[in-house]
Amino acid sequence: MTSAAPSLPVTAADVRAAHERLRGHAVRTPLLEVPALNAAAGGRVLVKCENLQREGSFKYRGAFNRLVQIAPAERARGVVAWSSGNHAQGVAAAARDLGMPAAIVMPSDAPAVKMDNTRALGAEVVPYDRRRESREDIARRLCAERGAVLVPSFDDVDVIAGQGTAGLEIVEQACGTPLDQVLVCCGGGGLVAGIALAVKATSADTAVYAVEPAGYDDHARSLVSGRREKADTSRESLCDALLAPSPGEITFAINQRLLQGGLVVSDDEVRAAMRFAFLKLKLVVEPGGAVALAALLAGKLPTAQRTTVVVLSGGNVDGALFAQVLADGR
Amino acid sequence: MTSAAPSLPVTAADVRAAHERLRGHAVRTPLLEVPALNAAAGGRVLVKCENLQREGSFKYRGAFNRLVQIAPAERARGVVAWSSGNHAQGVAAAARDLGMPAAIVMPSDAPAVKMDNTRALGAEVVPYDRRRESREDIARRLCAERGAVLVPSFDDVDVIAGQGTAGLEIVEQACGTPLDQVLVCCGGGGLVAGIALAVKATSADTAVYAVEPAGYDDHARSLVSGRREKADTSRESLCDALLAPSPGEITFAINQRLLQGGLVVSDDEVRAAMRFAFLKLKLVVEPGGAVALAALLAGKLPTAQRTTVVVLSGGNVDGALFAQVLADGR
Numbered sequence: 170m171t172s173a174a175p176s177l178p179v180t181a182a183d184v185r186a187a188h189e190r191l192r193g194h195a196v197r198t199p200l201l202e203v204p205a206l207n208a209a210a211g212g213r214v215l216v217k218c219e220n221l222q223r224e225g226s227f228k229y230r231g232a233f234n235r236l237v238q239i240a241p242a243e244r245a246r247g248v249v250a251w252s253s254g255n256h257a258q259g260v261a262a263a264a265r266d267l268g269m270p271a272a273i274v275m276p277s278d279a280p281a282v283k284m285d286n287t288r289a290l291g292a293e294v295v296p297y298d299r300r301r302e303s304r305e306d307i308a309r310r311l312c313a314e315r316g317a318v319l320v321p322s323f324d325d326v327d328v329i330a331g332q333g334t335a336g337l338e339i340v341e342q343a344c345g346t347p348l349d350q351v352l353v354c355c356g357g358g359g360l361v362a363g364i365a366l367a368v369k370a371t372s373a374d375t376a377v378y379a380v381e382p383a384g385y386d387d388h389a390r391s392l393v394s395g396r397r398e399k400a401d402t403s404r405e406s407l408c409d410a411l412l413a414p415s416p417g418e419i420t421f422a423i424n425q426r427l428l429q430g431g432l433v434v435s436d437d438e439v440r441a442a443m444r445f446a447f448l449k450l451k452l453v454v455e456p457g458g459a460v461a462l463a464a465l466l467a468g469k470l471p472t473a474q475r476t477t478v479v480v481l482s483g484g485n486v487d488g489a490l491f492a493q494v495l496a497d498g499r
Numbered sequence: 500m501t502s503a504a505p506s507l508p509v510t511a512a513d514v515r516a517a518h519e520r521l522r523g524h525a526v527r528t529p530l531l532e533v534p535a536l537n538a539a540a541g542g543r544v545l546v547k548c549e550n551l552q553r554e555g556s557f558k559y560r561g562a563f564n565r566l567v568q569i570a571p572a573e574r575a576r577g578v579v580a581w582s583s584g585n586h587a588q589g590v591a592a593a594a595r596d597l598g599m600p601a602a603i604v605m606p607s608d609a610p611a612v613k614m615d616n617t618r619a620l621g622a623e624v625v626p627y628d629r630r631r632e633s634r635e636d637i638a639r640r641l642c643a644e645r646g647a648v649l650v651p652s653f654d655d656v657d658v659i660a661g662q663g664t665a666g667l668e669i670v671e672q673a674c675g676t677p678l679d680q681v682l683v684c685c686g687g688g689g690l691v692a693g694i695a696l697a698v699k700a701t702s703a704d705t706a707v708y709a710v711e712p713a714g715y716d717d718h719a720r721s722l723v724s725g726r727r728e729k730a731d732t733s734r735e736s737l738c739d740a741l742l743a744p745s746p747g748e749i750t751f752a753i754n755q756r757l758l759q760g761g762l763v764v765s766d767d768e769v770r771a772a773m774r775f776a777f778l779k780l781k782l783v784v785e786p787g788g789a790v791a792l793a794a795l796l797a798g799k800l801p802t803a804q805r806t807t808v809v810v811l812s813g814g815n816v817d818g819a820l821f822a823q824v825l826a827d828g829r
C-alpha cells in the first residue's frame with residue numbers, strides 16, 4: 170500500500186465504536202475449537218458461532234448499530250427494510266429493543282416461518298409480488314410517506330461496522346493465537362468486509378476469504394477482475410441467504426483492498442458441511458451459514474499446520490429442509 | 500446441618516482438583532443466554548452447552564479425570580468400561596489422549612453409529628448379547644485378565660468430581676449473577692451430584708434439581724423416601740442416555756444431601772424441548788440431553804423473575820430420530 174491509497178469508507182475505529190454500542194445487546198457468541206474438526210483440517214480450526222447470535226444470525230449486529238444511531242427525535246417515525254430472511258429478523262429485533270416501529274418488505278411467497286418470526290418480533294410485514302412489483306420502490310415509498318429511515322442489508326457503513334464486531338470478538342477470543350486465515354460467507358459482502366476490517370487492524374498478515382455458493386461467485390470474480398461483476402441470478406442455490414446480485418459499492422471498496430480472494434462451494438458441499446455440523450459440532454447451521462465450513466471440509470485451501478477461523482453465520486433453517494439434508498447423507 | 504452430619508464422599512476441593520487436571524483437555528463449553536428462552540421463562544435462563552463438549556456429551560470430563568490418575572506404570576494395561584453410548588465415547592477419547600488401550604463392552608444391538616464412533620476413537624469394542632450375557636461379568640473378566648482398570652459410568656468419586664467441573668464453569672461463567680436454581684439431567688446421578696457439589700460450595704442457597712424421564716424417576720422417588728428406589732426398567736423411553744436402574748450408592752449419598760428434589764418429564768415434553776433447541780437455540784440436543792430444558796419449558800417449576808441454569812448434557816442423536824422429532828412438530 171502506498172500513502173496515496175484512498176482511505177476506506179469504514180475503519181477499524183468504526184468497528185470498535187460499534188462494539189461499545191452493542192455491549193449488552195448482541196450475544197458475544199462463542200469461538201469453539203472441536204478436536205474432530207482439527208483432525209479433519211490437519212490444523213487448528215476456530216469456529217465463530219454466529220448461528221447462536223440473537224434471532225439466529227449475525228444480522229442483529231449491523232441492524233442494531235445502524236438503528237441506535239438514529240436520533241431519538243426521529244425514532245418514532247421508524248425504519249423500513251427489505252429482506253426475505255435474516256436481515257428482516259435482525260432489523261425487527263433491534264427496532265423492538267429500541268422501541269421503534271419497523272416495516273419489512275417481504276415477498277408474498279416467502280416462507281411462512283420467516284414472516285411469522287418477523288411479525289412475532291413486532292414488525293409490520295409488507296408483502297409484495299416478486300414478479301410484478303419492486304421491493305425497492307415499495308420501501309422508498311414507505312420511507313417517504315412515514316419519514317422512516319431505510320436500513321440496507323449490507324451496503325451501509327454502520328451496518329458493515331456492526332457486522333465487524335464479530336471479527337473483533339474473534340480476535341479477542343483467540344487470545345493472541347496467530348490466525349493464518351479466516352473464512353467468511355459472502356452475499357453482499359457486509360459480514361466479510363466488517364470482519365476483515367477488524368481482523369486485519371491487529372493482524373495484517375491474516376488472509377481473509379469470501380466464500381460464496383456456486384453461481385453466486387460475483388465477489389470471487391470481482392476480486393480477480395477488479396470491478397463489480399454480476400451473479401447469474403437465474404441459477405438455483407440452496408443458500409437462500411447469499412443470493413445478492415453483485416458486490417455492494419461500499420463493501421467492494423473494502424473487500425477489494427482487504428481480502429485475499431474468493432472461494433466457491435457447491436450445494437452438495439454445503440449439505441455435507443451441514444451434516445458435519447449436526448454430527449460433530451452439534452450445531453444447527455443453515456445452508457448459507459455453512460459455506461465457510463464447506464470450503465474448509467472440501468479442501469478449497471490448505472489447512473494443514475495452519476490456524477483457520479470459520480464463521481458460521483446463521484442457523485435459520487426450516488425443519489423439513491434440515492431433515493432432508495440429514496437424510497441425503499444416509 | 501449439624502456437625503454430626505457425615506462428610507460427603509466427594510468434596511468441592513475434589514472438583515477443583517479435577518478442573519486443574521482437565522485444563523487444556525476438556526472444552527470449556529459456553530454458558531449461553533438467549534432472549535427467546537428468557538421470554539419463555541419470564542426470567543433469566545443460562546444454558547450450559549455440554550452437547551458442545553468433546554465427543555458430544557459431558558462424559559469426557561469424568562472419564563479423563565479418572566484415567567489421568569491411573570499411575571503411569573499401570574496405564575499400559577488399559578481400561579475397561581461398559582456403555583451403549585456417551586460414556587463409551589468419553590472413555591475411548593480420554594484413553595486415546597493418554598495413550599492407553601480401552602475396551603468397551605457394548606450390546607451387540609447397539610446403534611452402529613455409536614459402535615463406529617467408539618472404534619474410530621481407537622477403542623476395542625467387545626460386543627455382548629444383552630439377553631444372555633452380563634456386561635458386568637464380561638467387563639470384570641477382561642479387567643482380571645489384563646490387569647486393566649474398570650471405569651464406572653457414574654458411581655465413582657473421580658468420575659463425579661470430573662463431571663462437577665461443568666458446575667465450576669457455570670459458577671465462573673455466571674460472573675457473580677445469583678443463581679436461583681439449576682436443572683440437570685439425571686440417569687445414575689453423577690452429573691447432577693458433581694454440579695451440586697461445585698455450585699453449592701459457593702452458593703448454598705441455589706436449588707439444584709435432578710430431572711428424569713417418565714418411568715425412570717428413581718432419583719425423584721428416592722429423594723422423597725430417603726432410600727435408593729428402583730426404576731421400572733421395562734418401560735420404553737426416548738431418553739436412551741438416562742436409563743439407569745437406580746441411583747448410585749455414592750451419587751445418592753451426595754444427592755440426598757444437596758438436591759432440592761426431582762422433576763419428571765414425558766417423552767413428548769422432551770421432543771418439544773428438542774424442537775425448541777433446534778428452532779430457537781440452534782443447538783442439536785439428544786433426548787436425554789434435553790430433559791432439563793423440557794422441565795423448564797413445560798413449567799415444572801416457577802421460573803418467572805428467577806435466574807435458572809439449564810444443563811444441556813449431550814447431542815449424540817441419530818439423524819433419522821432427529822428428523823422424526825422435527826417432523827412431529829409440524
